[in-house]
Amino acid sequence: PNNPTGTHVGRAAVERLLKELPEQVVVVLDEAYVQFADADDYVSGLELRGLRERLIVLRTFSKAYGLAANRVGYAIGQKDVVSYLNRVRAPFNVNTLAQVAARAALQDPEHVERYVALNRTERARITEALEGLGLRVAPSQANFVFADFGRPNEEVYDRMLRMGVIIRPMPAPVDTWLRITVGRPEENDRLLEAVRELVAS
Incomplete structure (x- = not known):
């Protein structure tokens, strides 16, 4: 899924891209929000690795695992392609605490399943x-929604902030749209209450 819209590119388009690009092109698919995607035509790059040797799939522990502050992620691809990443990455780029947190998160798949379902x-x-x-709301496959408030989003952002709700404004050409993270039910209740007040004014 795309950030900031939450929309996705379906299987047919991804397959066509992988097949039609010149072989020397390395394709990188960022799957930060993969756990949230439930569209019938959504496909992970991991399912399509047989279509292209120069394909790298990126994953993160920041979203579904809730470890954003730890900055832990990984790349999956052919060994010779990934070896180029190792040549340019900073040494010791993931600290020990972050590694321990990521390993612990992998031991609790039920937590991720509950969070994704919620x-x-x-x-x-x-x-x-x-x-x-x-x-207007874009069809989201992520852990946020992207909504068009039909007015300058900085104005919406400021008004919502004064009501105790933080949502993210976007620059032109989508400067009437805001990205809204999906929170806990009680947080979402507060969000919707504030939006109703804003729309009514």
Whole structure:
């Protein structure tokens, strides 16, 4: 899924890209939000590795695992292609505490499953509520929604901030859109209450 829209590119388009690009091109697919994607035509690059040797798939522990402050991620690809990354990466680029946290997160897949399920439920609830208020919402496959408030987003950001809600404004050409992270149910209740107040004013 794309950041900041939350939209995705379907299997057919990804397969076509991998097949039609010149062989010397290295394709990098950033799958930071892969755990949240549930569209029927969504495909992970890991399923398509047979189509192209020069394919690297990036994953992170920042989103579904909740370890953003630790800055832990990894790349999956052919050994000779990934070896080039090792030549340019900084030494000791992941500290010991972050490595321990990532290993512990891998031992608790049920936590990720619960979080992803809650996100899907709340993402759908937020989307439906925002659309019910007349806002356009991009079809999200991530842990956030992208909504068009139809007015300068800096104004929306400032008003929401004064109501105790932080959402992220975007620059032109999407300067009426804001990215809204899906939170816990009670946080989302507060968000929707603030949006209703904003839209009514």
